[in-house]
Amino acid sequence: MTEFVFWFVAALTIMSAAFVVLNNQLIYSAVALLFTLFGIAGLYVFLWADFIAGIQILVYVGGILVLVIFGIMLTNKIRSVRISHKSIQQGVGGVVTFWFFIFLFIALSKAPWAVSTAVEPNGTVREIGILLLTDFLLPFEIISVLLLGALIGAAVLSRGEA
Amino acid sequence: MITLPLLILFLPLVSFIILIFFGKKLPRQGDWIAVGSIVTTFFFAVYLFIQMILTYEPGFSHGASFSWIDLDAFKIDLGILVDNLTIIMLLIVTLVSSCTHIFSLEYMKGDIRYSRYYAYLGLFTFSMNGIVLADNLISMYMSWELVGVSSYLLIGHWFEKDSAADASKKAFLTNRVGDIGFFIGIMLLYTAIGSFAFGPIFESIAIGDSIAGLTLTLAGLGIFMGAVGKSSQFPLHIWLPDAMEGPTPVSALMHAATMVAAGVYMSVRLFPIFTPDALLVIAYIGAITAILAALIAITQNDIKKVLAYSTVSQLGFMILAVGTGVYTAAFFHLLTHAMFKANLFYCSGSVIHSMHHALHEAHDHKTDPQDMRNMGGFKEKMPITYVSMLVSTLAIAGVPFFSGFLSKDAILAGALAFGQHHPEHFLLPIFGFGAAALTAFYMFRLIFMTFHGKPNMKDIFKDIHESPKEMTGPIVLLGTLSFFIFYTLPYYNPISDHGWFTDLIVPQTSAVPGSMTANEIAEHSHHAHYLAMGLSIAVATIGILLAVLMYLKNIISAKNLSKRFGFLYDWSLNKFYFDENYNRFLYQPFLRLSETVSWLDWEFYDKYFINGFGRVTNLFSKLSGRVDYEGIDQGLVDGLGRISGAAGENLRKIQTGRLQNYLLYVVAGILIIIIVQAF
Amino acid sequence: MHSLDSYLFISAMLFCLGLFGVITRRNAIAVLMGVELILNAANINFVAFSKFNGMNLDGHIFGLLVIVLAAAEAAVALAIIINIYNNMNTINVDDAAGLKQ
Numbered sequence: 003m004t005e006f007v008f009w010f011v012a013a014l015t016i017m018s019a020a021f022v023v024l025n026n027q028l029i030y031s032a033v034a035l036l037f038t039l040f041g042i043a044g045l046y047v048f049l050w051a052d053f054i055a056g057i058q059i060l061v062y063v064g065g066i067l068v069l070v071i072f073g074i075m076l077t078n079k080i081r082s083v084r085i086s087h088k089s090i091q092q093g094v095g096g097v098v099t100f101w102f103f104i105f106l107f108i109a110l111s112k113a114p115w116a117v118s119t120a121v122e123p124n125g126t127v128r129e130i131g132i133l134l135l136t137d138f139l140l141p142f143e144i145i146s147v148l149l150l151g152a153l154i155g156a157a158v159l160s161r162g163e164a
Numbered sequence: 165m166i167t168l169p170l171l172i173l174f175l176p177l178v179s180f181i182i183l184i185f186f187g188k189k190l191p192r193q194g195d196w197i198a199v200g201s202i203v204t205t206f207f208f209a210v211y212l213f214i215q216m217i218l219t220y221e222p223g224f225s226h227g228a229s230f231s232w233i234d235l236d237a238f239k240i241d242l243g244i245l246v247d248n249l250t251i252i253m254l255l256i257v258t259l260v261s262s263c264t265h266i267f268s269l270e271y272m273k274g275d276i277r278y279s280r281y282y283a284y285l286g287l288f289t290f291s292m293n294g295i296v297l298a299d300n301l302i303s304m305y306m307s308w309e310l311v312g313v314s315s316y317l318l319i320g321h322w323f324e325k326d327s328a329a330d331a332s333k334k335a336f337l338t339n340r341v342g343d344i345g346f347f348i349g350i351m352l353l354y355t356a357i358g359s360f361a362f363g364p365i366f367e368s369i370a371i372g373d374s375i376a377g378l379t380l381t382l383a384g385l386g387i388f389m390g391a392v393g394k395s396s397q398f399p400l401h402i403w404l405p406d407a408m409e410g411p412t413p414v415s416a417l418m419h420a421a422t423m424v425a426a427g428v429y430m431s432v433r434l435f436p437i438f439t440p441d442a443l444l445v446i447a448y449i450g451a452i453t454a455i456l457a458a459l460i461a462i463t464q465n466d467i468k469k470v471l472a473y474s475t476v477s478q479l480g481f482m483i484l485a486v487g488t489g490v491y492t493a494a495f496f497h498l499l500t501h502a503m504f505k506a507n508l509f510y511c512s513g514s515v516i517h518s519m520h521h522a523l524h525e526a527h528d529h530k531t532d533p534q535d536m537r538n539m540g541g542f543k544e545k546m547p548i549t550y551v552s553m554l555v556s557t558l559a560i561a562g563v564p565f566f567s568g569f570l571s572k573d574a575i576l577a578g579a580l581a582f583g584q585h586h587p588e589h590f591l592l593p594i595f596g597f598g599a600a601a602l603t604a605f606y607m608f609r610l611i612f613m614t615f616h617g618k619p620n621m622k623d624i625f626k627d628i629h630e631s632p633k634e635m636t637g638p639i640v641l642l643g644t645l646s647f648f649i650f651y652t653l654p655y656y657n658p659i660s661d662h663g664w665f666t667d668l669i670v671p672q673t674s675a676v677p678g679s680m681t682a683n684e685i686a687e688h689s690h691h692a693h694y695l696a697m698g699l700s701i702a703v704a705t706i707g708i709l710l711a712v713l714m715y716l717k718n719i720i721s722a723k724n725l726s727k728r729f730g731f732l733y734d735w736s737l738n739k740f741y742f743d744e745n746y747n748r749f750l751y752q753p754f755l756r757l758s759e760t761v762s763w764l765d766w767e768f769y770d771k772y773f774i775n776g777f778g779r780v781t782n783l784f785s786k787l788s789g790r791v792d793y794e795g796i797d798q799g800l801v802d803g804l805g806r807i808s809g810a811a812g813e814n815l816r817k818i819q820t821g822r823l824q825n826y827l828l829y830v831v832a833g834i835l836i837i838i839i840v841q842a843f
Numbered sequence: 844m845h846s847l848d849s850y851l852f853i854s855a856m857l858f859c860l861g862l863f864g865v866i867t868r869r870n871a872i873a874v875l876m877g878v879e880l881i882l883n884a885a886n887i888n889f890v891a892f893s894k895f896n897g898m899n900l901d902g903h904i905f906g907l908l909v910i911v912l913a914a915a916e917a918a919v920a921l922a923i924i925i926n927i928y929n930n931m932n933t934i935n936v937d938d939a940a941g942l943k944q
Contacts (some may be wrong), residue, residue, distance in 0.1 A: 023864030152915035
């Protein structure tokens with residue numbers, strides 16, 4: 003049962019991702035991206051990463067995707083849902099990407115991954131919190147500074163000519 | 165004994181070299197160098213002559229030689245030979261040359277090539293002395309050629325005149341024809357005997373094992389051909405009358421006294437090698453020349469032409485004497501002829517000079533100053549010239565008390581003796597005496613037409629005057645030497661040639677075995693002597709009488725005679741059409757032959773063969789050029805440039821400026837690197 | 844059984860699709876979407892390795908940091924895009940070809 007669901011979620015994710023990159027209509031791409039992100043969150047759940055799954059949906063879908071849609075709206079003269087942009091060099095890009103995928107596939111299937119089993123934890127939130135403020139304090143602080151910088155930068159950039 | 169002859173030989177050469185290079189820059193154009201050197205050699209020659217008289221040794225002979233080429237198979241020694249013959253010849257050459265130099269001081273004054281004229285005179289004197297002093301055939305031949313060159317240069321002195329340029333070429337080329345024979349003769353002797361020097365040659369012929377018979381005759385005749393050319397004998401006599409285009413002093417020196425006498429001298433020197441057959445041919449050639457030239461001279465109107473033909477005729481006499489064996493007489497006549505013929509030329513030069521001045525005064529440039537029909541009655545105006553010329557004319561005509569009588573008489577005696585002993589050759593004395601008669605006739609005709617009678621051009625006659633002393637000096641000197649006395653000392657007999665000359669010049673026996681010895685010849689001619697003397701006086705008288713009747717007293721009209729014998733007159737006046745016939749039968753066919761050969765060479769050989777080479781080369785070079793230009797230059801070199809350009813153009817397109825393209829390249833690059841690493 | 848390989852396979856696919864999108868799309872925002880896909884693929888990798896290595900939570904932390912970074916970057920990128928749109932009136936990436944030779 004879980005198998006089936008797993009592969010269903012995986013297929014959903016991948017097909018939505020394909021839709022994102024192949025479709026000419028921007029809004030459709032954005033919606034497909036939504037589905038992709040949801041699918042990825044589902045995969046996180048399968049990976050016992052409950053906290054990450056939650057954060058994924060909150061930040062990615064709720065924040066970034068909304069921002070993307072705002073961007074779409076602001077940079078096009080929207081009259082209808084039909085905002086089409088053609089793609090370029092699909093042929094060569096497709097070939098190169100395909101072969102890249104082949105390479106990756108071969109590499110990952112051949113590589114001797116050091117795998118060890120684990121027990122399903124009760125929840126990861128507590129552990130992540132502890133880790134953030136003990137082992138990973140420095141990255142945590144740096145990331146906050148980065149966020150501050152991004153905030154200021156975005157604000158400056160979008161101010162326009164005052 | 166050899167220093168003086170060597171000095172005599174080389175002083176004129178030094179004068180030539182100085183004058184040819186520096187002549188124009190010297191004061192008076194250097195004529196004093198030439199005159200000085202020649203007169204010095206004359207004094208040296210006089211000294212030698214006095215020595216000869218004092219020692220009075222008939223067999224005197226002195227020689228010196230040095231080895232010029234010495235390879236084992238081939239040796240040539242050059243040297244000089246001095247004997248009585250040489251000394252007398254040196255005296256003649258230096259005397260006449262000095263007179264010419266002094267005479268030319270006045271005659272050639274103001275000439276445009278004054279210094280070159282004297283330079284060439286020096287060259288000529290050097291080469292003439294070279295012939296005289298030679299003791300072997302090679303140095304004689306070398307000097308022989310040099311004399312020819314000097315003659316060419318001097319005859320063509322006024323080369324702006326076409327006639328002078330042509331005459332000088334004719335003289336040189338005709339001489340060359342004779343010299344071919346000379347050289348063949350020399351080579352025949354050399355291949356048989358192995359030496360060029362006279363002594364060894366005479367000895368070898370006398371022994372008779374190396375060369376004899378027909379070969380020796382041919383060798384002798386070959387060598388004699390040189391004399392035929394140089395001394396203007398029939399059939400190569402055509403150049404001497406034309407050589408009168410040169411200045412008169414040159415005519416006196418070369419074409420009267422010395423150069424033309426070289427042939428006679430050579431025949432005398434080489435007398436021992438002539439076989440009796442060769443001598444016979446020589447005698448006939450001499451006799452034919454004598455009578456032929458005399459026949460032409462009687463109708464000529466140009467004063468110098470008369471003298472020229474007279475010279476040819478007298479040379480014929482000398483050659484006749486060599487041929488009949490009385491070679492002392494031949495050399496004697498050479499000596500006397502040199503004196504009086506040179507004098508005759510100088511006197512004619514004096515007359516022509518005077519005519520030039522008179523015509524110039526009258527601004528007449530068309531009249532020929534040398535034509536005797538324009539002269540007449542000059543004897544009061546030019547007394548010195550007249551007397552001197554008269555003396556020399558008496559000498560050449562063979563009148564007793566004058567030098568010419570003695571020598572001509574000796575020759576005619578020899579011819580008569582020969583005719584007596586070989587009655588089949590009766591023509592020889594007949595031609596001889598005939599020529600003597602004609603000589604007397606035409607020489608007196610010259611005197612009467614020029615100096616006697618009424619002047620033919622009255623308007624210029626008043627300006628005729630005697631010449632200055634530079635010209636009259638030599639005239640007086642040589643006129644004096646035309647008397648008999650100088651040749652018969654220490655004897656005073658005017659009709660016998662016995663004197664220092666005949667004592668010192670001993671006739672040589674021919675080296676050819678079986679010839680008549682000199683004594684036999686002398687005896688024969690002695691027998692015929694009185695008969696010959698009588699005959700020669702008779703013919704001379706007849707000739708002079710005829711001239712008096714026709715030209716002095718005008719009893720017989722020359723004009724009527726010439727009309728009655730129109731055909732003969734025509735032939736004589738036009739020199740028997742020798743030149744015209746030579747032209748028609750010799751020159752023109754040869755010119756046509758060379759035209760044909762030239763056409764073959766030009767149209768066939770050059771056009772097809774040589775030009776073919778050119779075309780092939782052209783083709784090849786065009787091909788090579790194309791390979792180079794189109795192939796290498798445009799293909800390789802430009803190609804490299806084009807490749808670079810194209811590569812640049814195309815590679816430029818990578819830089820699209822689009823980020824996504826760059827990203828693609830990155831990914832592709834990674835892929836490629838990985839694939840390469842995997843393999 | 845969903846082993847590590849299957850997750851890696853999925854993330855590889857997502858990565859390539861994202862790469863394709865970046866290389867190919869002309870609209871700047873579409874390119875941004877491709878970039879998000881790539882980042883997500885990497886995230887899946889981190890979390891998958893974390894689970895299959897004895898539940899080492901380092902992977903989770905890293906994934907968190909990646910998400911934060913992605914958010915910051917998306918914000919700044921959109922700000923830039925909007926600026927470009929205001930200045931050049933187009934967000935076609937071809938028109939921003941100032942590096943073209």
